[in-house]
Amino acid sequence: MGVKVSMTVNGKQVSSEVEERTLLVTLIREQLRLTGTHVGCDTAQCGACTIAMNGKAVKSCSMLAMQAEGADIMTIEGVAKPDGTLHPMQAAFKENHGLQCGFCTPGMVMNAIDFAKRHPNASEQEVREALDGNLCRCTGYHNIVKSIMAGSKAMAAGK
Template sequence: MSLQIRLHVNGNAVTADVSPDTLLVTFLREHQHLTGTHVGCDTASCGACTVLVDGIAVKSCNVLLAQVQGCQITTIEGITPADGSLHPMQAAFKACHGLQCGFCTPGMIMSAIDLVTHHEHASEAEIRAGLQGNLCRCTGYHNIVRAVMQAAPIMRGTQS
């Protein structure tokens, strides 16, 4: 059985014929060659595969492509402005050194964007709790939290 799926990936309309068991992450990485979305644990624990579906963070290793028929998917490749500059969350991760090996970073950034978008004035404790679904095995959590706190006012446009 093959399914025809239509959806938008980073603003582009995409049509695909896939087997029903195709995971969203497999489609993004292997069919769309968007390898910024990482597969860490493949058990919905680590959050490295986090992408936005209609603006909401999900673990793409735990979602079938068929379930997001017609949706808007945003991956780490889709958040940078057209001029090639960094998204404020990326810039803050860079400025705060919110990464070590970098493997968890795309998922952390997508998760953090969702968190700040839906919870503009999150406290440090709320940011820590909000990032529970993303694991950093380098254990560099302090700088990640600092980066999110630095990016939040920039994202809500109160500080440039």
């Protein structure tokens, strides 16, 4: 039992011994103790576990840790600047009250950053469609949509 996996997580090289059946999210939360990545469902619907893998938003509950061998992973803990300054997308969520209980928030932010990079001038409807894989039960999405539109603008402006 047990395989060794190695990858880069938030700029640091990590390796860990896992069972073959270990999910990437379990490795991140349990072994690496990066608990900002959350688990909200067991059918890949809620998106609370969204991380960036090689620059793309993926659901870390839907892949095995072994599948991330050699990958460059960024979790919510790696998004703000080293001095603690929020990323423009994080700042936009704060300024627009795009979060309430905070549980879906890391996944929302990770998805939003990837989306904003690819669609810097998205319409409200496009943002809503892009959130299809991220569930929030608190905000009604109104302020999440506002946050992502504002965050996208700020990112494009290179803030």
